[in-house]
Amino acid sequence: MIKPKRDIDSVKKTIADCFRKQVDVTVDLGRNKVMRFCGELSGVYPALFTVRPNEEGFLGKTSYSYAEVLCGSVKIKPIKGPTLGS
Numbered sequence: 404m405i406k407p408k409r410d411i412d413s414v415k416k417t418i419a420d421c422f423r424k425q426v427d428v429t430v431d432l433g434r435n436k437v438m439r440f441c442g443e444l445s446g447v448y449p450a451l452f453t454v455r456p457n458e459e460g461f462l463g464k465t466s467y468s469y470a471e472v473l474c475g476s477v478k479i480k481p482i483k484g485p486t487l488g489s
Contacts, residue, residue, distance in 0.1 A: 414469045418479060419447050425482040428454055430467075431475070438463060441482060454479075 421444045430438045440461065446453035453466045471477040 409473060411469050411473055414472050418444070418452050418469065418472065421479065421481050422447050425457075425484075426454060427480045427482055428467075429478040429480075430464075431477070444479075 424444055425441060426444050427441050428439065432438055440456050440458065440463075442454045442456040442465070444452060445455040446466075451466050451468045456463075456465060467477045472479060
């Protein structure tokens with residue numbers, strides 16, 4: 404039996420630690436399509452989290468489930484340095 408390296412609770416805690424901080428988001432859209440953007444982690448909820456993109460005319464989904472992070476289709480990395488609005 405293969406043991407998972409991470410569980411959903413550790414993903415939730417990691418994302419909650421980035422609340423109101425700038426993050427780099429990489430989304431695997433399938434068929435070798437990848438979308439990448441930077442934004443502020445604006446909401447953390449029991450089943451999902453939201454990211455507000457820094458780009459004005461951004462068209463795309465900005466709410467993601469923790470399961471998407473756990474399975475690897477969404478990757479979140481905190482951005483080092485000063486945050487916008489601070």
